[in-house]
Amino acid sequence: MDERMAETGAATGGVNILLRLEGLTLFIGMVMLYWAWDGSWLVFALLFFVPDLSFLAYLSDAKFGALVYNAAHSYMAPVALLTLGFGLGSPLTLSIALIWLAHIGIDRALGYGLKYSAGFGFTHLGRIGRQKEA
Secondary structure, three states, X not given: OOHHHHOOOOOOHHHHHHHHHHHHXXXXXXXXXXXXXXXXXXXXXXXXOHHHHHHHHHHOOHHHHXXXXXXXXXXXXXXXXXXXXXHHOOHHHHHHHHHHHHHHHHHHHOOOOOEEOOEEEEEOOEEOOHHHHO
């Protein structure tokens, strides 16, 4: 067994399916809220993939890459932003938070989980990429 696999446990079976369905639910919910909020779809399209720029941190090394990627793909910052947006009544802040959460949701639904420092392909939802079968 690959030594890195031992240090990168991943959800399997029904738990993996449940986590991916939660991601799909988050994506659908945030898109529906964005629609109800009457947000700009141009802004949505422009910002939707911005969190993926965090993968550029992998150019440094896998540990730093995982740290930055996970910071951009955890719920903490966008939920804090969502709360701040509601508290301040800031439409732009709310829009950014909804788009960010929608992005995280679709990533999780597609199996792109939080990363381990063993490499970009090692996630809490299992292996991704070409090395998946390895």
